[in-house]
Amino acid sequence: MDEALRTSPRATPWRLWLSGGWLTLFFGVALLAPWIAPHDPLYQDLFLQRLPPFWIDGAETGHPLGTDSLGRDVASRLMHGASVAATVALIAGLATCLLGSVLGLLAGFYRGWVDQVISRIVDIWMSFPPVLFAILLVAVIGTGLTSVIVAIIVIDWTRFTRVVRAETMAQARMDYTEAAHVAGMSRFATLMREILPNVAPVILSVLTLQMGIAIVVEAILSFVNLSVSTDDPTWGGMIAEGRVSIHQAWWVLIFPMIALFLTVLSFTQFGDALRNRFDPVLR
C-alpha cells in the first residue's frame, strides 16, 4: 500500500479497538483450537453431510456452522484453520520483516554500491507477478507449510526493503542524524540509535500489512492445492471445497471467506491505527 493511500490521521479509536479485538479473538482461537473445537476437524460423518448452519431448518445442535460435503464440522475446521493462518502470519510476517528491513536499512543508510545492488535485485523481484512467483516456488521446493512460509519470505521481502530504504534515506538527511555523526557517534551506532527508532513505526505498519497478505497467500496456495496436505483444515482449502459445492452448500464457502476477510481487514486497519497513534510526526 502506498504512503499516500493511508487513511487520514484523524484519531479513530474504534478502528484500533475493533481490529484489535478481532485479532485477539483470532490468535486466541488459533492457540486454543485443539481444546475448544467441538469436533475433530478431520472426522467424516457421511450421515451428516451438508448440514446447514444453526439458523436454517435442518441444522444439528452439535454443528453450529453446519458440515461440509464429507460431513466434517465447519466450525471446528474454521478454528483449526485459524491455527495454520496464525502460524503463517507470525512466522512468515516476522521473517519477511527481518530480512527486508535489514536490507532496506543497509541500502538507505550506506548508499553507494550496497544500495545499487539491493535496489537492482528489488527491481528484478518486482518484475515477477507475486502469486505466480509463489506458485512457481512452491512447485520447485515442494508443497507443505514450510514451503509456503519460505515462498512468502522469498517473494515479499521487497515490500519492506522499498519502504524502509526510502524512510531511512529521509531520516539520514535529518539534522539530528548529522548532529549525532558530528558528535562522534559511529556510523553503526547512528543507524541503531538515531535512525532505527524513527523508522520503526513504518516497519510496524508494514509488518501488520504483511501478516494479512501472508494469510491471503496461504489461502490462495491452499485453494490451488499447493499448501499443506489436502486433509489438514485450512481456510483456503475450505474455500476451494466450498467453491465446488457452492450450489448445494454455500455455507462451506462463506464462513472461511468471512474469517479471511475480517482477519485481513483487521491486520491492515490495526497497523494503520497503531501507526497513527504512535508515530511522533503524525501525532
Place this chain on the structure above:
Amino acid sequence: MSAYLEITGLNAVLRGTRTRVLRDVSLSVSKGQVHGLVGESGAGKSMIGKAILGVLPRAIEVASGRISLGGQDLGVLPLRERLRVIGSQTAVIPQDPLTALNPSRRIGPQMTDRLTRTLGWQKTRANHRALDLLEEVAIRDPERVLHSYPHELSGGMRQRVLIAAAFAAEPKLIVADEPTTALDVTVQKQILKMIADMQTRHGTTMLFVTHDLGVVARVCQSVSILHSGMVMEEADIRTMLTAPAHPYTAALLAATPRYTDPEASLVPVSDTVLAGVAEAIRASDTLWGRA
C-alpha cells in the same frame, strides 16, 4: 452616473458560526470608475472581491447582504444563472501570476476558454481576440505565447497575459486583486500603468484591491478603507487624500512613505486610533449579535 456595482450590508461568517469576517460592508462603484479597497493584510479586502465572484473559501459563507451587478441582484439568481452572469460580466486580475495559470495547459486555451465556454464564441474568433489583446499588452510574439506553457514565460509576461485575459471578454467589472504585489519593483509601475490604460480604453468598472495608498492615488477615483472586514470610510479620492474623515484613514496616510518629506513618513498607527477602530467594531458586533 449610475452605479454598476452595489454592495449593501454584506456580512460573511465562518461557516456554521456567527463569527464575522466581513462586517456590514456597503459600497458602490459607478460605471467606468476605479474603486480602491484599501487595508492592511487580513482586513478582508480580497474577501469582498471573492464574495462578489462567488469564490469564497469553503470555510466562509455569506450570511446576509445584497450584491448587485448592473442592477441585477446576484443573490436571487439560481446557481447556473449566477455563474453565467459572473462568467460573462466579470473578470479577475489575480495577485500571483505564478500560480494563477494552470501549469499543464497552454496559454491560448486558458485565455480563451471564457470566450468559448461561457460566451459560446467560435474558436478562431476567440483566438483572434486573444492575439489582439496580447498585442495591446505589448507582448512581442503573441502567436508564440499562445502556444506556450506558463513555465516558458517570465513573471512579468505572465501577469500581462493575465491582464489581457481579464479584458478578453469585455467584462463590465474587473476585480484586480493586488495585481502588482508579487512582481518585481522594476515592473510594478509598468504593469500598473498598463492596467490603468486598458481600463480607460475599455471603460471597464474596476475594483482595485491593494494595501498601497500610493497606488490608489494613482489609479482610483474613489476608495473604501477597511479594517477587520469593516468599511471605515468610503470617499472619493480627492476627499480622502486632502480631508480624511476617519482618524484611521488619516493614520494610514501618515504611515505611507512620501518622497517629498521622508522624515514624516512611516509613522505607525497610534494606539488611540486603533482603540477607536476596535470600539467601532465592537459596536457593530453588538448590533449583529442582537440581530
Place this chain on the structure above:
Amino acid sequence: MLKRLLLRLISIAITLLGVSIVVFVAVRLVPGNPVAMMLGPGATAEDAAALEALLGLDKSILVQYWIWLTNVVQGDFGTSISLRQDVLTLVLGRLPATLELAFLALVFAALLGGMLAVTGTIRRGGWTENGIDLWNGLTLSTPDFLWGLFLILVFGVWLQIAGISGRISPQLDLPFTTQFYLIESVLRLRFDLTANLIGHMWMPALALALPLSAMIGQLLKQSLKETMHLDYVTLARAKGFTENQVIWREAMRNALAPTLTLTAVQFTHLIGGTVIVERLFSYGGLGNLAIDAVINRDLPLIQGIVLVFAVIFVLINLAVDLLYAVLNPRLRHG
C-alpha cells in the same frame, strides 16, 4: 529526453537478464531428473543420453544457461511436457485472453475510481466523502481473490443472474481468426458475441478492478482536493465554470500525474492477480494455464509463462515513464 530513454532501456535489459537468471536457477533447483520426466517410463539409457546431449544437460551450468538464453531470445522456449506443444505457441495463444481481461479490469477500475474521486471532491467535507473513504478503506483491504468469491456467491449463486465460468459460452459458433475475442467481436460488429464475452468477463474483471479502484479513488481525490484551492482553479471558478467543469478542465490534468503512476504500477499487480482470479472463474487465460503447468510440474511451460509476465511488467513500467513525461510539460522541456 533521449538520454533518459536510453538509460531506461539499459536498465530494462539488466532487469530482464536478472529475471532470466532467477527463472533459470529456480527451475534447475527442482529435485528430480527433468530428462526422466520428459521421456516418461519405458525409455532406454541411450534415449536419456541422447536427450541430455540435445538439451545440453551434459555441459557446465554456465554453458547451459547460455544455450537456454540464446534459444529464449530467438523465441524458442522449449516444448511443454504435459501438453506436448511448443511453449511459445501455447503462451501466445492464451495471452490475449488475459490481456483483454486485465484491460477490461483497468477500465472498470479507472471509471469506478474516477467516479469516487470526483464525487468525493465535489462533496468534500461531508458525509458523502466520509462514506467514500470508508468504502475505499474496506475495498483496499480486500484482496481480488475474496472479491471474486464474493461476486460468485452473490451474482452466481444467490441472484443467479450470471454464469460463473469460462470466457464465452461453449455452444456458440466462433468466427474468430485471432485470440483477441473481445476486440475482434467489436471489429466484426458481432455485438451479440461482445455481449456474451462481457457477460463472462465482467465478474472476474470487477474482482480484479475493485482494489485498484479504491486506490485510484483515494489518491485522485486527495490530489484533486489539493488542487482545488490553487489560484488558477479559483480563477476558473470566477470565469463562471461549474464545480464539475472546474474539476475536469482545470484540476484533473494536474492531479492526474501521481494517480497515473500509481495506477500503472498497480496494473502489474492486477495482471499478477489474473493468475488466481482466472482460476476462480475457470477463465481460459494465461494464469489458468500457469496453475495447470505448476500442478503438472511442466517446467518449460512455467518458465515461458513467468518470462512472458516479466516482460509485460517491464514494458508497463516503461510505458509509465513515457506517459509521465508526456503528461508533464515541464519534464518534456526540461
